[in-house]
Amino acid sequence: MDVSVSASAAESQSTGKTYKVVPILVAFLISGFIGLFSETALNIAITELIQVFQTNAATIQWLTTGYLLTLGILVPVSGLLLQWFTTRQLFITSLCLSIIGTLIAALAPSFEILMIARVFQAMGTALLLPLMFNTILVIIPPEKRGGAMGMIGLVIMFAPAVGPTFSGFVLENLTWNWIFWLSLPFLVIGLLAGIFFLENVSEVTKPKIDILSIILSTIGFGGIVFGFSSAGEGSGGWSNPEVIAFIAAGAISLLLFSIRQFKMEHPMINLRAFRYPMFTIGLILVFICMMVILSSMLLLPMYLQRGLVVSAVIAGLVLLPGGILNGLLSPVMGRLFDKYGPKWLVIPGLVIVSVVLWFFSTITTETSIALIVTLHIALMIGVSMVMMPAQTNGLNQLPPQYYPDGTAIMNTLQQVSGAIGTAVAVSILSAGENRYLQSVSNPDDPSHGPVAFTAGVQDGFIFALIAAVIALIVAFFIKRVKVSS
Structure with missing residues (x-):
């Protein structure tokens, strides 16, 4: 691991305590890999699940959207949880929830039970992701965070890349349930790694819990994601009164939530983090990038199977090279960010992404597999140049007391954007097909x-x-954040 810390240890700027970085990262990387792997492993199985459960694409996409909806509701509370419970307590709880969800999914006899399993899995991931990023901010000095974030980026992108290919081979030889059976042992390994290696790195202050803030946050994020997702189902689409009502209720609740946070002495999420311009710009870029990634990762497997009429295995293999290259490039981009800053990575990366998406918007049933592979590789290269540099640069501008809030905001909007992106993409897809x-x-x-x-x-x-x-x-306004050693 190229995190460049002396004797595999780093000293926290805020506490002066020395941490064994590599074992801590190992525990998070193993657990994060399987958690994010399960997020996309079902994408290839969507076509089969539609037939198995006798339903349609708009309903089955809730296995993805419902997963992200749960993240969007729970991740905002993570900043509070990080101050109420120790690192080890949250990590072990996270892995236990993921294990329970994976076991239920492996045994699921119906769509409803599988949906419940996905909620449990999402609860585990909702605890793990903010905890992972907050821990990195505490144990890694600012000038070396690019490399550490790059390692996390490798896992974040490599796991979803392997997911569709792995599930394609599983579907070719076994039933869809084995996607979860084969994931289960690795989650147990991740839990054991955390029990043996993970240290407590955060300070437990137990601030006052504001119930009204939690209610407004839940209605706000949940209402918006549910409203967007519902637009892809049934009749009426975006003009459906239910869709309008949920989105409006979500927007009003988020407005009231924001006003309340600014008035509170100890807010649930300190929105004053938005006063730091590079954090805000980084957040916008990550938000949009997640929309592009997750909508593309949903559209491409479905196009390959229903548009080009290829098997699940072939569809998974088509997406594998780009995903692997994206993961391998993440540490490289992290080191380039440490050396040159974000601007010369983010802007060219978004140019590549935009050009590739234009080509994807012209694909037909005659488009060659080779072209799809090439375009997907280029898309993943572009994405690797944007995600980690924008995210790390934004978080670097925050003072240490804002780390829990910054990671909670970043991860919340990242998951909500993914849910909105997939829901809107499916809705547009259905409308275009009709x-x-x-x-x-x-x-x-x-x-x-x-x-x-x-x-x-x-x-x-x-x-x-x-x-x-x-x-x-937006990327033209990004500037490198100056951080002290």
Whole structure:
């Protein structure tokens, strides 16, 4: 691990305590890998799960959106939890929840039970992600955080890359349940690694719990994600009164939540972190980048199987090279960030992402597999140049007392953006598919299916392209944060 710390240890600036960095990172990386692996492992299985559970794409996408919805609701509370419980307590609880969820999923006889399992898995991840980032901010000095964040980036991107390929091979030879059976032992290994290696790094201060803030946060983030997700289901789409009501309730609750946090002496999440401009810019870039990543990782497997009519194994293999390269590049980008700063990585990265998404918006049922592989590799290279540099630069500007709040804000909006991105992409995909079928003389002709679905995928990538261009404009305002040794 290239975290460049003497004798595998680092001294916390705030406490002066020396930590054994490598064992702590090992515990988090093993656990984070499996947690994030399970987030995308089901993407390849979506087509089969639609048939197994006799449902449709709009409903089955809740296995992804519901996972992200749970994260969006629970991660905002993580800043408070980090001040109430020790690092070891939160880590062990996180892994136990993930193990329970994975076991339920492996045994799930119906969509409803599988959905419950995904909620348990998300609860585990909701505790793990903020804890991981907060721990890095405490034990790694600012001038070396790029390399450490790069290692985390390797796991964050390598795990989702391996997920679809692994599940493709599983589906070819076993049932979808084995995706979870084979993950279970690694979660147990992660739990044991944490029990043996993890140290307590955060200070337990037990601030006052404000119930109203928790209620407003839950209604706010939950309402917005649920509203966006519901737009992809049933009739009416975005004009459905239920969709409008949930989004409006979420927006009003978040406004009241924000006002309350600024008035409180000890807020649940200290939104004064937004006063630091590079944190805000980094947050916007990460928000949009997650929308692009998760919407693309949902659209591409479905396009490969329903548009190009390839097997689950082939679809997984197509996405593997780009995902692996993205993971391998994350530590490299981290070191380049430490040396040169964010600007010369983020702007070129977003240019690459925008160009690739434009090409994806023109794909057809005749597009070659080789071109898809090439485009996906380029997309993942671009993403690796944006995510960690923007995130690390933003968090570096925060003073230590804002670390729990900054990581909570960053991870909350990151997960909410993913949920919104996937929900909007599926909604646009469904609308584009229906629009195409309405334009042909015989919409029941099976030969129109792949073409109609591909037309919807094109529209989904246009949405991602617009988001990427907005991020590119914002990226021109990013500046390197000066941090003291």
